[in-house]
Amino acid sequence: MTNSWTDIRNTDLVIIMGGNAAECHPCGFKWVTEAKANRGAKLIVVDPRYTRSAAVSDMYAPIRPGTDIAFLNGLINYCIQNDKVQWDYTKAFTNASYIVKEGFTYQDGLFTGYDETKRDYNRSTWDYDIGPDGYVVSDNTLQNPRCVWNLLKQHVEQYTPEMVERICGTPKEKFSKIAAMVGETSAKDKYMTSMYALGWTQHSKGSQNIRTMAMLQLILGNIGVRGGGMNALRGHSNIQGLTDLGLMSNLIPGYLTIPTEKEVSLDTYMSTRGFKPLKPDQMSYWQNYKKFFVSFQKSMWGPAATAENSFAYDYLPKLDVPSYDVLRAFELMFQGKMNGYFCQGFNPLLSFPNRKKCTVALSKLKYLVIMDPLDTETARFWENHGEHNDVDTASIQTEVIQLPSTCFAEDEGSLVNSGRWLQWHWAGGTPPGEAKSDVWMMAQLYQRLKALYQKEGGAYADPILNLTWNYKDPNEPTPTELAREMNGSVLEDVPDPTDPTKLLLQKGKQMASFATLRDDGKTACACWIYSGCFNEEGNNMARRDTSDPDNTGAYSKWAFSWPVNRRILYNRASADLTGKAWDPTRKLIEWDGTKWAGYDVPDIVPNAKPDVVGPFIMNAEGTARLFARGLMREGPFPVHYEPFESPIANPIAPKIRGNPVARVFKGDMEQFGDAKDFPYAATSYRLTEHFHFWTKHAQINASLQPEFFVEIGEELAKEKGIKSGGWVRVWSNRGSVKAKVVVTKRIVPLTCDGKKVHIVGIPLHWGFTGAAKKGFGPNSLTPYVGDANIETPEYKAFLVDIEPIVGPVS
Amino acid sequence: MDLPNPNVQSPKVDLTERDVVLRSASAVPPPPDRKLASVAKLIDVSKCIGCKACQSACLEWNDMREEVGVNVGVYDNPHDLTPNTFTLMRFTEWVNPDSGNLEWLIRKDGCMHCEDPGCLKACPAPGAIVKYSNGIVDFVHENCIGCGYCVKGCPFNIPRISKVDHKAYKCTLCSDRVAVGQGPACAKACPTHCISFGTKEEMLKQAEGRITDLKSRGYANAGVYDPPGVGGTHVIYVLHHADKPEIYAGLPNNPRISPLINLWKGGAKYAGMAIMGITAAVGLLHYVVAGANRVKPEDEENAKKLAKGPAS
Known part of the structure; x- marks a missing residue:
């Protein structure tokens, strides 16, 4: 979240799209209730189903799964066409005025440089026009046809309300009503907050879903302000x-990246990371990258990381592929190229797509180690549970080792919530039986591995042998010791250059914050963004002061919010070019003539002049990007692509299937189903009664929602002769499930591109272990493909067929 | 417009025997030496997200467990109140005829704690149902005979008889928690402040603010549900459509105690007692006039035959 949970109470308009906050984040949803009850805020919900969030909304509109970008581009188009733009903000704080390189074009769903065989782009034209001074050329009048604003305007032009209806199935009148409500928040004193979750991430273009809303929020001036922001609701605590x-x-901690195998030295690694400013006088904060990186290396390897060995740069593994995400890991397992797997705190057999493939993959392992407080389905993947897990146990040779771990309420430590708050918690109970903390298990594993290397040697044992392990009990580091490492400490005295009698940093002290981290090896810090969480003032994560001066919702003395206890990111954008708050009733920080100050920790150097330094300090531009340059694999502007399994061809680019740059493994493309065989659009989701696959182990939760079911609309039920409460079979090209069926008015068929599209909803909480009735999960059906940028699997949009069946005799 | 949420903690009231103002099948107790402030649980249906945290908290606090049932095509689980489930979320899909829009009405069902409790009136077991001066209606299980009259007496169809111990169960408004200064478990667990607990006066004031908000959002008939037919209740609802309570899973439009109960406890009771009295008087008169009945030898014979049953 750019903002915090508590800040949501400051909003004028909540849009829940790509999530279902009331149902999946009921405790956080209280802040929406507060905004509604106390500010008269309105709530919009856009979802394929009328959800529990919709039940308390002011405005609901249905949408076909996987068409959010068309809807959002439609909103951007509406705002541009109807002058619903926070102009001062857009001109000053975004890259709207920057000129784009000649050669960059968009046509028929593709940008310049596409290579179909590689499913990738040559992105060389996706950049700004750079002037002879090394800075971006811009046109503050926005007249230049090549400026970002005019290219954006042209790009979203085709997403008219009619086109939105044609793609999304959202009735035009409902879309227009929502557009009008959203457009109102372009006023300088009206703010909208976007609350989203896996409903946006779990698509083959998930990153672009989120980016499109971020762009809308930018042109409305809703980022960096109280009651605004892009608020990702995280699915686990x-x-x-x-x-x-x-x-x-x-990644390595703090959003630093693992080197690739092409980056053979620290210098090559650094050459693409410490970005030079693209505009004069901008901070471009990643220029400090090396300080964070070297401090991380010092934290890992202490005295073994020296300037001479490039701070043990060679100790880090180097990636030969973009990432070893879960889809790639299971693909390697499936191919027999991965022999052992440590599975800590998750349940792949029910969480990863194409369960049949997952079962085959796990069966090829030599060993599987499970660290979990619960008896998960993954731990029992080899056990025959009739139709719920129909495997031939005798043919599976995988050795499974189950290590019972403690549950969150049985140990001490910090949890980071969606709003970036590190909140310390204490053990509420003792672990049962032989359960041990994950830290203890990892420490044991490390001690044994180290002993083996010491005794027997091995290829390049240095990173293991030299690992820093300064804990009082080497067998079980304490949460406090680990937290202090995250915060970082001073390894060597650093004298004050202005007064040699004084010390800038004193050896042995905890770092006050990351601001004084160094790239010369004199500081150590395991996770730079957490620095300040446990400094010389003590454990700031354990703070429980509820004071909130002037009721801003910041609660700055409660726990610790990374970075540097900042509650709202980009908060400098809450003030205009003179440094005064856009909305005087919702001041955050203001310029007092010499410095920035207010209710929050300024997200800018305190003495940076308001008309000089831009608010988006992490970007080399100092501004936010409406045009993403080469940073997104699909292109600098978001385009509507259909899900890989879609009931219709893409109305704006009929020849393109799915996301043209999403990675698809050999064999998986053939397993995609077509609308002629699988006519119904399916989507998967959580229910409020359960938390993933945990709570089905709890008797009360199991009784509140006991049995696996799917949901369909009344019209489809009638067509198929399906009765509510009866049994159905639902199948895709990859698998089949049996379920009870809930026939509901909350799901209605949508008309998309002239075709009636029925939707089948499939919740995910059932399996074959625990207290609830045995059942299936949607992953028996879902396709093996992920988001093109970060590989989150496409669970939210796929195709199925459905038929009534005679249920089992009970 | 700023309407702070009421405190989830109630003042400590030390609820004891001396606060009982009504006791089933017993003489009206002497007026207590103190009158507790009238309390109420406010359920703001317009804030309810149907998360069932209240249902879960209720099971936890009362140390009850519901069986893992089946799905019958709805979200209501279990499918009705039971001797273990004192509170239940009931889900109704209702298409508003005025707007054509679907509304998903989610109502937390359970005992309404009537000012004029039909269950207590109907109960024939002395002291099995009591009412405290703050309005809480509580079942005292050691006095319950499991006759089920309370179910008949309740205009909301709330109490359920256990098949295990044959006693009646329903929401206690967490009288045990209230007695030590805690709000009901459901109110404590509710994440959206849909459920609040406090004095009835405070709750009505809170409801008023909510109704103003709902009216500003186009719910012209938003209102509070505090039905006068049972003298008002100590569980009150804020409804978006207070003119149509029946759309909320059959919430009664104008609940009243069944006239049979009033008849039974009123006229019928005295008529019955009169009949018993008359019967006794007639018997006495018969004795005086005809003397005592004597057993004759043929009577003994007949009795033996009857006891043996038909010859076989």
């Missing part, structure tokens, strides 16, 4: 922490 700590295969 600590999934934000997981991402921050770099548990993606191509």
Whole structure:
């Protein structure tokens, strides 16, 4: 989230699209209720189903799964056509005025440089026109036909309300009503917040879904302000922490990236990272990249990381492919190229697409280690559970080792919520039986591996042998010790250059924040964005002060919000070019003539003059990007692409199937189904009664929503002779499930490109272990393809067929 | 417009026997030496997201478990109130005829804690149902005989008889929590402040603010549900369509205690007692006039035959 949960109460308009906050984030949803009850805020919900969020909305519109970009481009087009743009903001804080290189074009769904055989682009034209001074050429009058604004205007022109209806199936009148409500927030004192979740990420163009809304929010002037923002609602209580700590295969903590095998030295690695400003006087904060990176290396390898060995750069693994995401990992397993798998705290057998393929893949492993507090289906993938897991146990040779771990309420530590708050928690109970914390298990594993390397040697043992391990009990580092490492500390005294009698940094002290991290090896910090969470003031994550001066919703003394306890990112954008708040009733920070100050930690150097330094300091431009340059694989502007399995051909580019740059493995393309065989658009989702595959192990939750079901509309039910509460079979080109059926008015058929499209909804909470009735999950049906940029699987839009069946005798 | 949420904690009231103002099948107790403030649970249906946290909290607090049932084509689970499930989310898909738009009405069902409790009136077991001066109607299970009259007496069809111990169960408004200064478990668990608990006066004021908000959003008939037919209730709803409570899974439009109960506890009771009295008087008169009945030898014979049954 750019903002925090508590800030949502400051909004004028909430748009929930690509998520279902009331149902999946009921506790956070309270802030929507607050905004509605106390500010008279309105709530818009756009979703294929009339959800529990829709039940408390002011305006609901249905949309066909996988067509969000068409809807959002339609909104951008509406705002441009109807002058619903926060002009001062757009001109000053975005790249609207920048001139784009000659040669960049868009036609029939593709940009310049597409190579069909590689399913990739040559992105050399996707950039700005750079002047002789090394800076971007721009036209502040927005008259130049090659400026970003005019190219954007032209790009979204075809997404008229009629086209939105044709693609999305959303009735034109409903779309226009929503567009008018959204457009009102272009006023300088009206703000909209976007709340989204996996309804946007789990598509083959998930990143572009989110980007399109970010662009809309920018031209409305809704980023960096109280009650605005792009607010990603994370699906697990600590999934934000997981991402921050770099548990993606191509990241190291703090959104630094793992080197590729082409980056053979620290210098080559750094040459593409410390971005030079593209406009004069801009901060381009990633210029500090090396300080964060070197401090990370020092945290990992301490004295073994020296200036002479480029701070142990060679210790890091180097990627030979863009990423070893879960789809690639299971593809390698499927091909027999991956022999062992550590599965810590998740349930791939029910979480990864094309379950049949997952079962085959797991069966090819030599060993599988499960660390989980629960008896997951993955741990039991080899066990025959009749039709719910019909495997030939005798033929599976995989050795499965289950290590029972503690549950979140049984240990101490911090969880990072969606709003970037690191909140310390304490153990609420003792773990049952032999359960041990994940930290203990990892420490044991490390100790044993290290001993083996010491005894037997091995290829390049240095990274293991030299790993920093300064814990009081090497068998079980404490959460406090680990948190202090995240924060970072001073390794060597650093004298003050202006006064040699004083020290700038004193050896042994905790870092106050990342602002003083160094690239000379004198500081260590495991995760630069967390720096400040546990400094000399103590454990700031454990703070529980509820004071909130002037009721701004910041709660700055509650826990710790990364970075540097900042509650709203880009908050300098809450003020105009003179430094005064756009909305005087929702001040955040203001320029007092010499410095920035206010209710939040300024997201800018305190003395940076308001008309000089731009608010988007992480970008080399200092502005936000309506034109993404070469940073997105699909192109600099978002285009509507159909899901890989779609009931209709793409109305704007009929020849293109799915996202033209999404990675598809050999064999998976053949497994995509067509509308002639699988006529219904399916989507998958969570229900409020359950949390993923955890709560089916809890008796009360199991009783509240006991049995696997699918949902369909009344018209389809009538057509197929399906009765509510009866049994159905639902199948795709990859698998088949049996389910109870809920026939509902909440799902209606949509007319898309002249064709009636019925929608089948498939919740995901059932399996064959736990207290609930045995059932299936949508992953038996979903296609094996992910988002083109980050490979999140396409769970939200696929094709199925459905028929009534006689249920099992109970 | 700023309407702060009421506190989820209620004041400590130390609910005891001396606060009982009505007791089933018993003489009206003497007026208590203190009158507690009238309390109410406010359920703002317009804020409800149907998350069932209330249902879950209720099971947890009362240490009850519901069986893992089946799906019958709806979101209501279990499918009705049970001796274990004192509160239940009921989901209704309703198409508003004025706008043509679907509305998903989600109502938390459970005991309404009537000011004039039909269950208590109907109950023949002394002290099995009591009402405290703050309005809470509570079942005292050791006195319950499981006759089910409370079910007949309830205009909202709430109490359920356990097949295990043959006693009647329903929401207690967490009288045990209220007695130690805690709000009901459901209110505590509710994430959206849809459920609040406090004095009835505060709750009505809160409801008023909510109704103003709903009217500003086009719900012209938004209102509070506090039915006068049962003397008002200590569980009150804010409804978007207060003119049509029946669309919320059959919430009664004008609930009243069944006239049979009033007859049974009123006229019928005295008529019955009169009949019993007359019967006794007639018997006495018969004794005086005809003397005592004597057993004759043929009577003994007949009795033996009857006891043996037909010869076989």
